[in-house]
Amino acid sequence: xxxxxxxxxxxxxxxxxxxxxxxxxxxxxxxxxxxxxxxxxxxxxxxxxxxxxxxxxxxxxxxxxxxxxxxxxxxxxxxxxxxxxxxxxxxxxxxxxxxxxxxxxxxxxxxxxxxxxxxxxxxxxxxxxxxxxxxxxxxxxxxxxxxxxxxxxxxxxxxxxxxxxxxxxxxxxxxxxxx
Numbered sequence: 001x002x003x004x005x006x007x008x009x010x011x012x013x014x015x016x017x018x019x020x021x022x023x024x025x026x027x028x029x030x031x032x033x034x035x036x037x038x039x040x041x042x043x044x045x046x047x048x049x050x051x052x053x054x055x056x057x058x059x060x061x062x063x064x065x066x067x068x069x070x071x072x073x074x075x076x077x078x079x080x081x082x083x084x085x086x087x088x089x090x091x092x093x094x095x096x097x098x099x100x101x102x103x104x105x106x107x108x109x110x111x112x113x114x115x116x117x118x119x120x121x122x123x124x125x126x127x128x129x130x131x132x133x134x135x136x137x138x139x140x141x142x143x144x145x146x147x148x149x150x151x152x153x154x155x156x157x158x159x160x161x162x163x164x165x166x167x168x169x170x171x172x173x174x175x176x177x178x179x
Contacts, residue, residue, distance in 0.1 A: 005054075013053045017046060020062055024069055030124040031073040033113055041072045066129070067139055070121065077117045111161040119154035122147055 021042060028038035045068045049056065056064045112120055118140070125136045126147070133151075137144045 009053055009057070012057050013050055016057070016061055016065075020065070021046070024065060027066060027124065027129055028069050028073055030109075030112065030128050031070065031121060032076060033109055033120075037076065038073075041076060042069055045069050045072050070125070070139060074117070074121070107162060111158040114157055114161050115154050118142075119150055119157070122150045123154045123158070126151055 024042045024045075025035075025038050028041045029035050032038055032041065045065060049061070049065050049068065053061075112123070115123065121140060122136055125131045125139060126133065131139070133144050133147045137147045140147075142150075
């Protein structure tokens with residue numbers, strides 16, 4: 001009987017990972033800005049979640065693991081000063097031009113990089129993960145008013161950054177003839 005419960009737990013956890021890990025990695029990547037670091041963080045969190053799976057699987061396992069990922073990224077930020085390396089998404093000297101989707105993604109990640117850690121967390125939780133202001137406040141341990149003002153400031157910074165990257169009307173239509 002004990003073997004059957006363990007097998008059921010393993011199957012439940014495997015199904016959870018199969019259906020939710022991509023979303024968790026995307027969440028972590030938006031928070032930390034680096035795909036490989038996001039994968040490492042999610043993997044570490046999933047290992048810890050597996051050890052507690054029998055206690056968390058019947059409540060809200062996605063919410064539990066997502067909050068754990070958010071906390072792990074926060075811990076990663078706090079120890080950033082101890083690291084001497086900086087992960088990058090693209091290895092230099094790679095030939096070829098990326099397509100526009102990759103350019104858009106880079107522009108978005110670049111705009112997110114301009115935000116403080118709190119601003120980035122608020123924007124990701126609020127708009128990527130579609131949490132309410134109250135949920136974001138609870139997850140980050142701040143007031144709803146702080147979520148609102150932080151979100152306003154962060155979105156303004158991102159709009160300015162993305163507007164600066166937008167091509168000018170002249171560059172879209174090529175050089176203009178002078179009359």
